[in-house]
Amino acid sequence: MKDIIIGIDLGTTNSEVAVVEQGKVRVIAGDGKTILPSFVGIDDHGNILVGETAKNQYLVYPERTVKSIKRLMGQDIQVPLAGQPYAPQEISAIILKRLKAIAEKHLGQPVGKAVITVPAYFSDAQRQATREAGEIAGLEVVRMINEPTAAALAYGASQSEAKRMLVYDLGGGTFDVSVVNIQSGVVEVLSSHGDNHLGGDDFDQKIIEHLLKHLQKTSHVDARDHSKAMARIARAAENAKILLSDQPYAQIEEEYLLEHEGSPVHLSVELSRMEYEAMIEDYINSTLDAVHIALKGAKLTASDIDEVILVGGSTRTPCVRERLFSEFGFEPHGEVDPDLCVAMGAAIQAAMISGEQVDTVLVDVTPYTYGTSAIGTLNGEFYPFMFVPVIHKNSVLPNRKTEAFMTNYDGQEFVEVAIYQGEYPDALNNTLIGEFRVEGLQNVAAGNVITLTLALDLNGILHVSAQEKATGLEKSIVIKNALSRFESTTLDTAKQRITSLFGQLEHNPDELGEPAPFEEPAAPEIEAARSVMAKAESLFERVSETDKEDMVDLIGTITACIKAKDIEGLKEPVDQLNDIIYYLES
Numbered sequence: 001m002k003d004i005i006i007g008i009d010l011g012t013t014n015s016e017v018a019v020v021e022q023g024k025v026r027v028i029a030g031d032g033k034t035i036l037p038s039f040v041g042i043d044d045h046g047n048i049l050v051g052e053t054a055k056n057q058y059l060v061y062p063e064r065t066v067k068s069i070k071r072l073m074g075q076d077i078q079v080p081l082a083g084q085p086y087a088p089q090e091i092s093a094i095i096l097k098r099l100k101a102i103a104e105k106h107l108g109q110p111v112g113k114a115v116i117t118v119p120a121y122f123s124d125a126q127r128q129a130t131r132e133a134g135e136i137a138g139l140e141v142v143r144m145i146n147e148p149t150a151a152a153l154a155y156g157a158s159q160s161e162a163k164r165m166l167v168y169d170l171g172g173g174t175f176d177v178s179v180v181n182i183q184s185g186v187v188e189v190l191s192s193h194g195d196n197h198l199g200g201d202d203f204d205q206k207i208i209e210h211l212l213k214h215l216q217k218t219s220h221v222d223a224r225d226h227s228k229a230m231a232r233i234a235r236a237a238e239n240a241k242i243l244l245s246d247q248p249y250a251q252i253e254e255e256y257l258l259e260h261e262g263s264p265v266h267l268s269v270e271l272s273r274m275e276y277e278a279m280i281e282d283y284i285n286s287t288l289d290a291v292h293i294a295l296k297g298a299k300l301t302a303s304d305i306d307e308v309i310l311v312g313g314s315t316r317t318p319c320v321r322e323r324l325f326s327e328f329g330f331e332p333h334g335e336v337d338p339d340l341c342v343a344m345g346a347a348i349q350a351a352m353i354s355g356e357q358v359d360t361v362l363v364d365v366t367p368y369t370y371g372t373s374a375i376g377t378l379n380g381e382f383y384p385f386m387f388v389p390v391i392h393k394n395s396v397l398p399n400r401k402t403e404a405f406m407t408n409y410d411g412q413e414f415v416e417v418a419i420y421q422g423e424y425p426d427a428l429n430n431t432l433i434g435e436f437r438v439e440g441l442q443n444v445a446a447g448n449v450i451t452l453t454l455a456l457d458l459n460g461i462l463h464v465s466a467q468e469k470a471t472g473l474e475k476s477i478v479i480k481n482a483l484s485r486f487e488s489t490t491l492d493t494a495k496q497r498i499t500s501l502f503g504q505l506e507h508n509p510d511e512l513g514e515p516a517p518f519e520e521p522a523a524p525e526i527e528a529a530r531s532v533m534a535k536a537e538s539l540f541e542r543v544s545e546t547d548k549e550d551m552v553d554l555i556g557t558i559t560a561c562i563k564a565k566d567i568e569g570l571k572e573p574v575d576q577l578n579d580i581i582y583y584l585e586s
Contacts, residue, residue: 007115007348020348066081068172164190171313207271228258252270298394370391
């Protein structure tokens with residue numbers, strides 16, 4: 001039996017989980033909805049809230065709710081949640097664990113593997129943090145693929161003719177653009193560009209600022225110091241943004257927003273689409289600048305593009321379509337739900353990995369250049385930190401490159417190796433992502449050859465090794481940003497901490513309206529006992545009070561045995577319960 005691998009779009013605003021079943025992609029619904037808001041909260045009783053319930057709580061208790069955690073991935077910070085600090089990986093793990101539970105409920109069996117999408121412009125640290133979040137959630141992340149790439153898979157799975165696509169992915173917190181070639185079932189990414197801090201959240205913030213100014217002008221009050229009022233303003237701004245995708249005007253009404261000098265403050269203002277689009281014009285211009293950079297990276301022009309694909313909920317903003325139509329001369333595609341196509345592409349990739357028949361083959365690229373520093377010349381002058389690219393931006397993944405360097409002076413005993421990510425000729429202007437020292441070099445004249453090998457895997461994680469050519473002396477590391485990397489003990493602690501939070505769901509899933517995560521695969525006797533209990537519970541309506549008391553007692557005994565994994569102790573109460581069921585059904 002093949003492993004089931006699910007596809008997950010872990011989004012800034014919303015997240016989704018999908019799977020390929022009988023050759024077709026299905027986005028799995030939880031509580032009747034395919035979209036899970038990326039909100040995490042703690043309720044009055046200390047229970048974990050994920051999704052819509054957490055989003056609703058945010059209006060009343062913003063201090064007990066976290067949103068847009070994706071923007072903080074890869075950073076060495078702690079996020080407060082109900083008075084307790086959590087790393088971004090832990091908050092993301094809670095969302096992933098909820099998606100895992102949704103998939104398990106739909107599939108009827110445990111799931112332990114996933115393909116997770118990330119923005120094409122996510123750094124190595126952000127990708128590593130995403131992998132750690134998966135591990136904390138109990139998922140083996142078998143592959144990470146770029147979000148625009150996943151969208152191209154969703155669109156390209158049924159493509160037969162050769163096409164060049166531009167994938168424009170404007171989500172809640174990030175923006176990516178990729179140029180993709182699809183031919184004979186092969187999806188090849190030619191180039192990518194983007195911004196990890198540009199998206200619908202920024203659009204919301206522009207409306208929020210507009211509303212705050214309105215309150216200042218009309219009521220002479222600064223709402224920034226009122227957390228609950230700010231949460232309501234944020235929700236009103238998001239709702240107005242959504243409404244303006246289809247309507248020319250949005251009426252924003254929030255009664256009793258707060259109290260000022262003993263009087264209630266109400267918010268009532270009309271926002272036009274024209275005003276809104278003027279607010280976000282600079283952001284849209286930035287996305288189009290990125291489009292041209294991506295086209296240049298692919299050595300193409302706008303006239304070479306056959307199709308433009310819209311991905312992400314923020315692409316519903318009308319001016320996005322209008323500007324892209326102006327750039328390319330044809331309407332962009334949005335047939336596949338822009339909120340779902342990334343998860344669908346992740347599921348297609350997952351199916352390919354698990355060995356299912358899928359026509360599409362994926363070829364992805366790195367969005368960054370990786371290299372080291374060396375002594376050389378910069379702008380015609382001697383400079384000790386000249387950037388030497390090893391793996392260039394838009395190189396196909398996986399990729400492995402080796403460059404040779406030489407020692408600078410006689411008898412040099414060690415070399416310092418610094419690895420940078422970026423495009424600047426001055427290494428110090430790029431991002432330092434790792435460094436190490438190779439010691440014990442042979443005592444020879446300057447010019448001793450040291451080879452440096454950089455290898456990027458399919459997940460965009462960087463492996464580095466340096467070797468003294470003459471002796472084979474080698475030092476190697478995997479670049480996992482020191483600021484964002486969880487130590488193994490910390491990772492285990494985080495896993496236990498998040499699992500304990502979800503333990504509350506297992507005891508009372510109905511109260512939260514969210515299904516409990518599946519437990520690990522149990523012994524056949526335990527599975528049989530659970531089946532008997534489920535059958536007994538379905539017959540409760542037909543049971544006398546005496547029989548009901550007996551059944552409740554037996555179910556309690558069986559539950560205790562399951563919890564203790566007491567296989568021997570299960571036999572007698574299960575047999576007795578089966579006898580009652582037989583009597584009731586006869």
